[in-house]
Amino acid sequence: MEEKKREDGLVAMAACYQRFDPAAYLQYNYTPPRADFERKDSIVPWKLACLHRAFNEGDVTGELLVDVGSGPTLYQVLSGCEVFNKVLLTDFLEVNRQELRHWLQDEGCNLDWTPYLQHVCKLEGRRPSAWTEKAAKLREVITDILPIDVHRPQPMALDALPSSGADCLVSCFCLESVSPDLAAFTRALGHIGRLLRPGGHLLLIGALGESYYFGGPGVKIPVVPLNEAQVCESLKESGYTLIRLEVYTLPQDMRVGVDDVTGVFFAKAKKIKQK
Ligand SMILES: C[S@@+](CC[C@H](N)C(=O)[O-])C[C@H]1O[C@@H](n2cnc3c(N)ncnc32)[C@H](O)[C@@H]1O
Numbered sequence: 001m002e003e004k005k006r007e008d009g010l011v012a013m014a015a016c017y018q019r020f021d022p023a024a025y026l027q028y029n030y031t032p033p034r035a036d037f038e039r040k041d042s043i044v045p046w047k048l049a050c051l052h053r054a055f056n057e058g059d060v061t062g063e064l065l066v067d068v069g070s071g072p073t074l075y076q077v078l079s080g081c082e083v084f085n086k087v088l089l090t091d092f093l094e095v096n097r098q099e100l101r102h103w104l105q106d107e108g109c110n111l112d113w114t115p116y117l118q119h120v121c122k123l124e125g126r127r128p129s130a131w132t133e134k135a136a137k138l139r140e141v142i143t144d145i146l147p148i149d150v151h152r153p154q155p156m157a158l159d160a161l162p163s164s165g166a167d168c169l170v171s172c173f174c175l176e177s178v179s180p181d182l183a184a185f186t187r188a189l190g191h192i193g194r195l196l197r198p199g200g201h202l203l204l205i206g207a208l209g210e211s212y213y214f215g216g217p218g219v220k221i222p223v224v225p226l227n228e229a230q231v232c233e234s235l236k237e238s239g240y241t242l243i244r245l246e247v248y249t250l251p252q253d254m255r256v257g258v259d260d261v262t263g264v265f266f267a268k269a270k271k272i273k274q275k
């Protein structure tokens with residue numbers, strides 16, 4: 001009975017995502033005020049600063065970075081692309097993989113990523129006009145955009161990764177937004193951990209206190225409401241050591257009606273070496 005309930009929850013969640021609208025999602029979350037590079041308290045600059053610091057403090061190294069549940073967004077790998085010479089983007093939906101391919105092939109996409117590229121260049125102490133070099137670097141290191149399902153014990157095709165696994169995973173607003181409950185969230189954390197080599201790092205960004213979000217006009221998607229303690233506990237339970245947890249609390253004017261998120265967490269963690 002338990003197994004049937006679990007399966008039904010996943011089927012219902014997958015059905016919600018059939019109506020996901022990449023353009024609307026980008027509009028809701030990746031334009032001002034949530035993405036306002038002039039505002040110190042805007043959410044996207046906070047996320048980019050967390051990622052910049054995490055990729056540049058010397059302990060995150062290797063060849064292969066995998067972004068889990070990329071969606072239609074690229075910001076997750078703007079710092080990592082300078083550290084890894086191979087980046088894989090992944091998503092459950094073809095519409096999102098297509099949106100990313102459009103950017104990769106410079107075929108125009110639903111969001112202008114230039115301000116993001118310029119902002120991360122600034123964080124790196126480069127002149128903002130170096131954004132064209134960063135765009136070229138991204139297009140050079142992103143070698144594939146692949147399907148993924150974090151609810152499968154083997155989330156990606158077996159031949160998608162080297163047998164040693166990825167050296168680093170990044171995942172933003174995915175697991176809690178695709179899991180019917182906390183147990184599924186924790187299981188998904190364990191599943192993606194199998195993509196990561198022992199000793200590899202996980203950079204996880206997610207929503208705190210969120211119970212739903214709109215993935216398009218009228219497309220209300222349920223979310224597992226998490227608190228900091230649950231995030232820490234789930235990481236520990238699924239085989240990670242927590243290095244650092246940072247939390248951003250949304251100011252009132254960042255609550256724009258597209259979800260009921262109250263905070264955002266950034267966790268830097270390390271997969272415990274197999275004994
Ligand atoms: C809230 S969006 C996050 C997108 C992006 N990473 C960001 O930071 O905005 C959640 C993403 O999870 C994807 N997704 C849905 N079901 C999934 C599953 N079972 N496994 C992996 N990803 C899934 C959706 O297609 C969507 O792109």
Ligand SMILES: O=[N+]([O-])c1ccc2c(c1)CN[C@@H](CO)C2
Pocket residue numbers: 029034043044173176177207210212213223259261
């Ligand atoms: O403010 N943001 O940068 C931002 C970006 C993406 C998302 C949120 C907030 C909150 N909702 C999640 C989906 O559960 C998606």
